[in-house]
Ligand SMILES: Nc1ncnc2c1ncn2[C@@H]1O[C@H](COP(=O)(O)OP(=O)(O)O)[C@@H](O)[C@H]1O
């Protein structure tokens with residue numbers, strides 16, 4: 001079966017997504033479309049709803065209304081969703097957190113293998129083999145037998161990226177992946193992300209790294225107060241922001 | 257010196273009551289702790305009530321209730337069985353509370369990361385959160401186990417031949433009744449010190465290996 005070209009090329013589609021915590025509307029009718037292979041950077045002040053947006057994409061949070069489609073799998077707010085569907089949905093959307101969230105009781109290799117065994121049903125041998133390849137890819141083959149606490153923050157985040165890639169996701173979601181890191185360690189993480197982007201991975205990256213947003217992303221989204229304030233080619237928004245609010249935010253970030 | 261030899265023969269019983277009671281609690285405490293934070297309110301309330309009930313009754317009363325209660329009915333129970341059962345049910349409640357504390361010490365990011373990887377609740381508990389809870393529960397569990405070792409002396413009241421039972425036997429024949437009890441005190445201290453030391457070194461060994 002061949003899908004229409006437009007549908008085929010869309011990796012993530014958010015359609016009028018609303019998310020409330022009590023009477024606080026955190027996402028106010030957000031629509032967003034990410035094409036296959038596209039790298040979208042999301043910037044905006046703290047509390048804008050950027051993390052909530054990512055968490056809705058992989059259904060860590062269920063939206064109150066709207067529709068979320070990832071790799072052709074659509075979930076409507078309020079609809080019943082089976083565990084099997086939930087797992088399928090999360091498998092295609094890998095997630096990397098600001099605080100790495102590696103499993104501290106498992107060595108690095110087991111960190112990457114665990115979900116392959118439990119979720120993909122791979123044998124331990126196959127999982128470990130794949131994990132070693134992924135560790136190699138993020139430049140940490142020598143860390144396989146270490147515990148996460150023995151690794152630097154930058155190494156931990158690269159391991160977390162390998163862990164997410166192990167499920168062979170169609171899209172990768174990054175929530176401020178370098179915000180907890182010293183600038184130098186952030187660079188090694190950004191280098192891995194840049195490589196991923198070059199290989200054609202679809203990525204949504206919440207970041208304060210303007211250099212990365214400018215150089216690597218194809219599309220820039222500015223979020224403020226739970227809504228998309230403006231979006232477009234990064235170069236354009238950086239050189240002539242369409243809103244005073246964007247201008248103020250960019251100035252604040254660049255002056256840091 | 258005859259006193260000490262006689263008292264030492266009580267050590268296996270003391271250890272048996274302690275280890276068996278603790279093991280029952282360490283296992284039974286798991287479902288109780290999970291029920292305590294179930295998403296069903298009824299289950300939470302029931303678990304909480306059970307825990308308060310188990311802890312609210314003094315160990316010696318539990319032993320009497322089980323020994324004379326069950327023991328006089330259709331089925332009979334040995335003094336040892338009654339003691340183990342009593343310390344077992346009490347330990348369930350205390351261990352459940354220790355696990356609950358450990359559970360709340362696990363960062364939300366561990367649940368989130370494993371959920372984002374598509375792991376189901378059961379896998380999250382058994383592969384990610386559970387092992388970490390057991391690990392952070394080691395110091396509190398060890399403190400509890402050492403307390404239990406001392407409390408196990410209550411088993412003497414129904415005739416379990418543990419340390420205190422033997423000391424008491426000796427005291428009844430002794431010219432100076434205090435001496436056997438001093439020996440008993442010494443034996444308890446000698447047992448508990450290495451236990452505390454072992455728990456600490458296990459804890460710090462694991463801490464060195466996996467600390468964040
Ligand atoms: N679980 C939650 N319960 C209540 N409020 C929340 C929760 N998570 C986030 N919020 C609120 O939603 C808003 C957006 O948060 P977040 O998505 O983390 O913003 P950002 O990532 O852009 O800093 C904030 O005001 C935050 O306090």
Ligand SMILES: [Mg+2]
Pocket residue numbers: 050051052175176
């Ligand atoms: Mg955030």
